[in-house]
Amino acid sequence: MNIFESYLQDITSLIKKNQKKLNLKQTNSFKGVNLEIPPPNIGSDLSCNICMILAKPNNLDPNNLAVQVRDLIRGHISDFKDIEIAKPGFLNINLSNEAYFNIINNIFLEDNKFGSLKTNDTYNIEFVSANPTGPMHIGHCRGAVFGDVLSNLLKFNGNKVTKEYYINDYGTQIKNFVKSVYLRIREIKYKENFSNEKDLYPGEYIKDIAKKVLDKSKLKFDSFEDSYDFLEKESLHYSMKMIKSDLEKLGILHDSFVSEKSIVNSNALQKAIEKLKKTKHVEEGFLEPPKGEEIKNWKKTKKLIFKSVLFGDDANRALQKNDGSWTYFANDLAYHSNKVLRKYDKLINILGADHTGYVKRIKGAVQALSENKTILECKVCQLVKLFKNGSPFKMSKRAGDFISVNDLLNEVNRDSIRFMMLNRSNDVELEFDFDKVLEKSKENPVFYVQYCHARIQSIFRLINFQVKKKRNIKSTELNFNKYEKEILKKIFEWPKIVKIASNKYEPHRIPFYLYELATLFHSYWSKGNEDDEFKFIKNGKAKQNTMTVIQLILIVLQNGMNILNVSLPSKM
RNA sequence: GCGCCCUUAGCUCAGUUGGAUAGAGCAUCGGUUUUCUAAACCGAGGGUCGUAGGUUCGAAUCCUUCAGGGCGCGCCA
Known part of the structure; x- marks a missing residue:
């Protein structure tokens, strides 16, 4: 139960019923009306801004309106103990003991569902989708954790989520990748020097793949062309194996892998283009040269283009290259038409910062393909800046000198990586300091x-307490001190955090919230050092109130850390 | 030139879909342990929320201007 919403509903319906009495002509829109926990200096449990919102369109003084509303509520909502009016027209509400009693027992009842929005939509979240030309690096890691936690969050709310990985196993980069493996094989088998051609992949891992391919095959690898099909299959197999193993170590398991090659080999693209031609989103035409850096081989030729300008993009986008073959975007359009046909309620793509410029065209494509029925949301994760020994650490995949997720996992545990990757909003660059994380x-x-969890468990151990599945409290037990009340208020806010994080696709709000909750707990814990009154345990027994509070903390910690998929050790 | 993101304490960042005296961590200074885990806690100093306007009862939050930083701007993937 989200108390903010249910109480707000009580208030708004009461006001609607007494519309005439309150001299309200307009009560249609309650937009902007909310009920929330006021800043600590105010002191009350809840605060409502409804009178300020309603005053303007009805030409009333917010303060006078507040007085009337207060009197109205007093007789009707028993959960509110008393209501005070503050400056511009706030209603500051204190809850009755009865209300606390109900709320807490409801949380115990909901237990591992406490905070869930209880929605039932289907989602497809595409994330990671790292090119299968090498292992995952630290930048992929951020999007990986982001997508995984967002998925967990949406699942927690009751939705069905498909976690999808799009394998870019088609195009020139794959040819270069396979060629690199081929050359490493020649290097091992015939002692030939590796070429220093520009677009090849020189990294050490290519040698590993080459060795594995050699172990498996008795082919002579005389000609690149003749062994290509076999090599491509094997190289992709091993690089995807590497990536999947990295993901697994991070605790990430995709439900679905879609290969670009399989999309290319299907008729998805032809069908999508036929459809978009009819709606005039795709036409033959000419494109202007790009505005950025000058491109050498620019030719103005007639080709199929997607009119992404209609969706706010800077320019229309080519679906065909000069030679008539399809562009990457064309294949991606086909892939997204495939997603649209699978009829999800919502599509989400998690992208790296270097793909920002891609967002408008792909969103436009989905809009056009689904006739505005399917919404694609793109979340862009900004760069991860690596710091080591106090200075920035550059990485380049081509040069082969990058920090892979595997390297990272050898030094830092999974829990820290997952938590750290979400310790910033996705909109800002993330400084990942090796030394600090290792500390x-x-x-x-x-x-x-x-x-915080370890301390709670230590209390349980000391008094030999078993957490029961069915718990409840009796109203007589309600006598919380100020620290406990503060913690309770924080706990009551959990559903709101879940809601905002879910609606805005901002999973980072969860670690931030958990950190704040832990702060309140640690602070309360330490009060026992100053004053015996606040000790959790006395003579081998714990106070009922305290046990209630820490069990509530436990519920939120478990629900939150489950979403993050970060462990909660009982002892540290 | 254009698009997206960012600009909040010395540093790194949160900030409740517009609320009341803008918050953490680190750093600095001072304090807390015979007492439930000090991996912790308490206190102090530190702010023109980049700039200039606008919207309104009310703006860090919304709109506009300008400045600074990042990413991107293929008929690559």
């Missing part, structure tokens, strides 16, 4: 949250 100290927020 395993309080600088690493994941420990702080885990430590």
Whole structure:
């Protein structure tokens, strides 16, 4: 139960019923009306802005309106103990003991569903989709964790989520990749020097793949062309195996892998283009040269183009190259038509910062393909800046000198990586400081949250307490002190955090919230050092109130960390 | 030139779909442990929320201007 919403509903329906009495001509729009926990200095449990919102269109003084509304509520909503009016027209509400009692028992009842929005949509989330030309690096890692946690969050709400990986196993980069493997094989088998051609992949991992291919095959590898099909299949197999293993170590498992090649070999593209020709989103035409850097071999030729300008893009986009073959975007359009046909309620793509310029055209494509029925949302993750020994650490996949996820996992545990990757909004660059993450100290927020759990479990151990599945409290037990009340308010806010994080696709709000909750807990814990009154355990027994509060914390910690898929150790 | 993102304390960043005195962590300074885990806690200093306007009861948040930084701007993938 989200108390903010249910109480707000009580208030709004009460006001609607008494519309005439309150001299309200307009109560149609309650937009902007909300009920929330006020800043600590206000002191009350809840605060409502409804009178300020309604005053203007009805030409009323917000303060006078607040007085009337207060009197109205007093007789009708029993969960509200008292209501005060503050400056411009806030209603500051305190909850009755009865209300606390109901809310808490409801949380116990909901348990591992507490906070869930209880929606039932289908989602397709495409994320990672790293090119199968090498292992995952740290930049992929951010999008990977982001997509995974967003999926978990949406599942927590009751939705069905398909986590999808689009394998770019088609095009010139794959040829270069396969050629690199071929040359490494020649190097091993015939002691030939590796070529220094520009677009090849020189990285060490190519040698590993080459060795594995050699172990498996007795072919002579005399000619690149003759062995190409076999080599491509094997090279892709091993690079995808590498990537999947990295993902698995991060705790990420995709439900679906879609190969670009399979899309190309289907008739999806032809069908999509036929459809878009009818709606005039695709036409033959000419394109102007790009405005950025000058391109050498620019030719103004007639070709099929997608009119992405209709969707706010800077320019229309080519579906064909000069030689008439399809562009990457054309294949991606086909892939997205395939997604549209699978009839998800919502599509989400998680992209890296270098793909920002791609968003408008692909969103436009989905809009056109689905006739505005399917919404594609693109979330862009900004760069990860690596720091080592206090200075920035550059990486380049082509040169082969990058920090792979595997390297990272050898030094930093999975929990820290997952938590750290979400410790920033996706909209800002993330500084990933190797030294700090390795320190395993309080600088690493994941420990702080885990430590909170470890302390709770230590209390349970000391008094031999077993958490029961069916729990409830009796109203007589309600006598929370100010620290406990503060923690309770934070806990009541959990559903709101879930809601905002879900609606805005901003999973980072969850680690931030958990950190704040942990702060309140640690602070309360330490109060026992100053004053025996606040000790959790006395004479081998714990106070009922305290046990109630820490069990509620436990529920939120478990629900939150489950979404993050970060462990909660019982001892640290 | 254009598009997207960013600009909040010395540093790194949160900020409740517009709310009340703008918050954390780190750093600095001071304090807390015979007592449930000090991987912790408490206190102090530190702010023109990049700039200039606008919208309104109310703006860090919405709109516009300008400045600074990042990413991108293929008929590559």
